[in-house]
Amino acid sequence: MTDAAIPRFTGDASxxxxxxxxxxxRTADFPFTHLVDLADRRLGAGVIAANxxxxxxxxxxxxxxxxxxxxxxxxxxxxxxxxxxTRRRRGVSAAEPHPTPDxxxxxxxxxxxxxxIRGIVLDTAHFRGNYPxxxxxxxxxxxxxxxxxxxxxxxxxxxxxxxxxxxxxHAANGFxxxxxxxxxxxRINQHPDGGIARLRVYxxxxxxxxxxTALGTFDLAAxxxxxxxxxxxxxxxxxxxxxxxxxxxxxxxxxxxTRRRRDRGNDWIRYRLAAQSEIxxxxxxxxxxxxxxxxxxxxxxxxxxxxxWSEVLxxxxxxxxxxxRFVLDGPVRATHVRIDIFPDGGISRLRLYGSLTDxxxxxxxxxxxxxGG
Numbered sequence: 001m002t003d004a005a006i007p008r009f010t011g012d013a014s015x016x017x018x019x020x021x022x023x024x025x026r027t028a029d030f031p032f033t034h035l036v037d038l039a040d041r042r043l044g045a046g047v048i049a050a051n052x053x054x055x056x057x058x059x060x061x062x063x064x065x066x067x068x069x070x071x072x073x074x075x076x077x078x079x080x081x082x083x084x085x086t087r088r089r090r091g092v093s094a095a096e097p098h099p100t101p102d103x104x105x106x107x108x109x110x111x112x113x114x115x116x117i118r119g120i121v122l123d124t125a126h127f128r129g130n131y132p133x134x135x136x137x138x139x140x141x142x143x144x145x146x147x148x149x150x151x152x153x154x155x156x157x158x159x160x161x162x163x164x165x166x167x168x169x170h171a172a173n174g175f176x177x178x179x180x181x182x183x184x185x186x187r188i189n190q191h192p193d194g195g196i197a198r199l200r201v202y203x204x205x206x207x208x209x210x211x212x213t214a215l216g217t218f219d220l221a222a223x224x225x226x227x228x229x230x231x232x233x234x235x236x237x238x239x240x241x242x243x244x245x246x247x248x249x250x251x252x253x254x255x256x257x258t259r260r261r262r263d264r265g266n267d268w269i270r271y272r273l274a275a276q277s278e279i280x281x282x283x284x285x286x287x288x289x290x291x292x293x294x295x296x297x298x299x300x301x302x303x304x305x306x307x308x309w310s311e312v313l314x315x316x317x318x319x320x321x322x323x324x325r326f327v328l329d330g331p332v333r334a335t336h337v338r339i340d341i342f343p344d345g346g347i348s349r350l351r352l353y354g355s356l357t358d359x360x361x362x363x364x365x366x367x368x369x370x371x372g373g
Contacts (some may be wrong), residue, residue: 047109066262067083119203
């Protein structure tokens with residue numbers, strides 16, 4: 001992945017002239033957006049502090065979905081925007097009315113799951129003339145649950161992930177990140193001031209092996225524990241990654257649903273587990289999928305990148321809007337799992353309960369050390 005391949009947007013957008021506010025929004029297909037959003041609120045992410053949020057609250061940065069624009073929405077401080085917006089910075093005197101080159105606003109973001117960051121999107125949607133001139137992003141890795149004061153302490157090591165870079169108004173500003181480290185927190189800087197609508201942080205979860213070992217039995221496929229979707233046959237209505245999000249699905253599009261098949265094939269998802277593990281129990285949930293749940297499902301496993309696939313749950317009838325539980329005949333060793341649904345439709349969640357093997361725990365601990373954990 002090369003940063004040069006990513007489009008850059010700079011300058012103002014035209015004033016809003018009515019109609020669809022996204023009609024002139026500048027964006028691109030970034031090469032990392034298929035990865036997990038480590039700043040997803042569902043994983044526990046939060047914006048824990050900001051130096052200024054005069055016009056619009058910092059928490060808006062992590063709201064799901066695109067920013068909303070209401071041209072008539074004003075409050076006693078001015079136009080209310082769906083994003084994080086600071087006041088206009090000023091210089092120290094009439095003789096020096098402009099902010100200095102070092103003046104900037106910042107927000108501290110706790111990632112929902114610590115991980116390796118591959119790409120960041122700072123979207124200035126609807127900030128057409130009130131966006132920052134430039135942005136920069138730094139990352140840090142701290143144990144436990146540090147406070148804003150802990151993060152701002154002078155001895156904290158911050159690594160530059162996105163150097164100070166000009167950005168555009170009403171645009172999705174994307175940046176590839178090349179830092180093979182594990183990060184827990186970000187510092188988002190806007191120079192000198194302005195507004196950012198949404199923050200997305202794409203990467204790979206890097207769980208704490210000590211925590212997983214202490215848990216013993218846990219969900220080996222869960223995003224927060226380091227599981228990931230490697231591939232899927234269909235992502236037409238919703239991403240396959242939804243199936244390993246925390247908690248139960250809360251509505252139909254919070255799961256995985258495929259388009260209607262008109263051939264004789266079937267749909268599937270392939271997962272990589274947190275590490276080599278022994279699976280003992282399975283949950284396949286079709287919550288909120290009523291007239292469009294999968295008819296049947298089968299589960300297969302593989303141990304290693306080149307291992308053979310072995311079926312551990314034969315083709316089994318699924319019921320709509322139901323959580324199905326299966327206890328396997330014995331522990332099944334695996335690094336990868338594939339669920340096949342027949343013929344199409346969807347599931348909302350897949351849970352694979354078990355524990356790490358000694359080999360899996362050793363490999364996960366080694367990777368953790370490599371990433372600076």
